Amino acid sequence: MLNPADSALAAALPDGVLRELTPAYLEEPRGRYLGQAGLVAAPRNTAEVAAIVRACAAARVGIVPRGGGTGLVAGQVMPDGPAPLILSLERMTALRGLWPEENVLVAEAGMTLQTVRDAAAGAGRLFPLSLASQGTAAIGGCLATNAGGVSALRHGTARALCLGIEAVLPDGSVIHDLKRLRKDNTGYDLRDLLIGAEGTLGIITAASLRLVVPPAATGVAMLQVPSPDAALTLLSLAEGRMAGGVTSFELISGQGLAFLAEKLPEIRQPLPGAEWSVLLEVGLPEGLPSDTALEGLLTDAMERGLVTDGVIAQSGQQAADFWNLREHLPEGNRRIxxxxxxxxxxxxxxxxxxxxxxxxxxxxxxxxxxxxxxxxxxxxxxxxxxxxxxxxxxxxxxxxxxxxxxxxxxxxRGGSFSAEHGVGRLKVAELAEWGDPARLAAMRAIKTALDPLGIMNPGAVLSQAQD
Known part of the structure; x- marks a missing residue:
């Protein structure tokens, strides 16, 4: 039975948006946190998202946005504090438009990344963002966390692939900015502000996404390297020889291969026992066969001592097997x-x-x-x-x-403790300790200006005490 406060909020929500509160809404993949909630709402459109946000603002109830729930830093669960409303985008899955000649697709936030990629492929285009969780991860969550993935080397993170957004701000107002433009210098870029904000400044409800023409040929190779130093030199060599065609360049350690051999022995390993190896993918234009290009790179790299062994995929299935190995490294880790x-x-x-x-x-x-x-x-x-x-x-x-x-x-060493997963709730203390003070002050000022009630994903990115 709902408490009086939740009952009052439920009565203020649009008809038909409430969902049963099941354990799946309170979980995150690593099992480190168990969330809580008073209500779960699954709006069908942006107008309903706005109405829900306005009702929560009036009731001073926090909102935790939820896409596919695949985030790894607990941004989608709130274990402490007053129970929030979970706002799930699961029903907002429409493809609003596709313009192959413009290389643009407009998708609602609940559409999975795989569905976006499939829609692009059906029009002869490619949406380059690629994650192991793409069958479940929602595009809104990918943008909210500025997801990276295996193709960021060539195509950038989610931010680089977004041309415009539609979003609901903490007061329930709607930003209508689904432009399909590459150039638009009309003031502050609120799109980039909301991307990567992890739902703390507003809820992305739809996005205009940048597509690309798929390469005429794709080549994949697994290469054994003597050290990470050699791998980095190989990367420079590959980028020079492939004229910008290197799509992915993944480092794999021998320990990861050992974990796979122990826990997932059915995963085929082309270079078993390698202390260090690299999974390389290249996409090249018509007239430059990828297998020939990779053979030339492999020969050159072996002569320079950068590669000690290697296998170039001879079929689409073999290439898929190589990627299957890489994508199962996290599962091997989990089982250990x-x-x-x-x-x-x-x-x-x-x-x-x-x-x-x-x-x-x-x-x-x-x-x-x-x-x-x-x-x-x-x-x-x-x-x-x-x-x-x-x-x-x-x-x-x-x-x-x-x-x-x-x-x-x-x-x-000038690096970041959060590269592609975000801050969420897991790394709030690290951001407070190592974040640039002026940058943190600006972030808090923006949070206060847009979300003075502190209802948007409370405790994520910035601690509630600092908000």
């Missing part, structure tokens, strides 16, 4: 059970030194390190695991100190 996971980014020239020095600094803590990720854009997932034969619980007392050590080394 991490002590601490870190989504970090560094200047490219600092990466090899960080991997070396961080490994040395952690050597005395009796653990295993799986370092992998999007090397091409400087984004690594640097995850710590119990030593063989030990359990995660044995590290509970040192978990926070280990993460702080990793993040401090990243910050000292």
């Amino acid at each position: 059970g991490a002590i601490a996971s870190h989504d970090i980014s560094l200047p490219l020239s600092e990466i090899a030194g960080f991997i070396r020095d961080a490994g040395a600094a952690l050597a005395g803590h009796d653990l295993r390190i799986n370092c992998f990720g999007h090397l091409g854009d400087g984004n690594l997932h640097y995850n710590l695991f119990p030593a063989a034969g030990r359990q995660r619980g044995e590290y509970d007392a040192s978990r926070k100190a280990l993460s702080r050590l990793v993040h401090q080394m990243v910050v000292d």
Whole structure:
């Protein structure tokens, strides 16, 4: 039974928007947080989103926006404080328009990333954002967190792929800015302000998305490299030889392959036992066959000592198998059970030194390190695991100190402790500690100006005490 306050709010909401509060609305993928809620509302259109926001503002009830629920920093769950209303975009899944000749698609926020990609493909175009969770992740959530993924090297993060947005602000007003323009210098860019704000400044309800023409040929290779230094030199060589055609450049450690061999032995490994390897994908224009280009790169790289072994995919299935391995690295990690996971980014020239020095600094803590990720854009997932034969619980007392050590080394090298997953609620303290003071002050001023009642995703990004 609802309490009187929730009953009053429910009566003020549009008819037919309430949903049953099931455990799925309160969960996040890593199981670190369990959310709470008084009500769950699933609006059917932007007008209903605006009405819900106005009702919550009048009742002083917090709102936690929810897309596909795939976020990894607890931005979609609120475990503490007064129970919020969960505003799910699950019913707002319409494709509002598609203009292949303009390379533009307009999608509602609840449409999954995979559905967006499929719609683009059906028109002979490509929406380049690609994530392992794309079958579930909603495009609104991808924009709210400024998702990265495996193609950011060539196409940028979600922000770079968005031309315009429609959004509901904390007072219930609607920004109608679904423009399909590449150039629009008409004042402050509210689109970029809301993208990456994790629902703390408003709720994105639809977006104009930038499409691209798919490459005429795509090539994929798995290459064994002697070190991260060699991988970075290989990246520079590949970008020079491929004339901007490098789409993805993923670093894979031997520890990650060992976890897969232990927990997912059915995953085919083209280079089993490699201490370091790279998954490379290139997309090239007509007239430059990708397999020929990759063969030339492999020969050149081996002559320079940058590659010690390699396999070039000879079919679409083999390429898919290579990517299947990469996409199952997180699942292998999950089955082992991490002590601490870190989504970090560094200047490219600092990466090899960080991997070396961080490994040395952690050597005395009796653990295993799986370092992998999007090397091409400087984004690594640097995850710590119990030593063989030990359990995660044995590290509970040192978990926070280990993460702080990793993040401090990243910050000292000019990097970021949050590369592509966002801040959410998991990294609020880190942002307060390491964020630039002037930047944080500006963020708080913007939050106060747009959301004076503090109802939009309370406690995410900025702590409620600072809001």
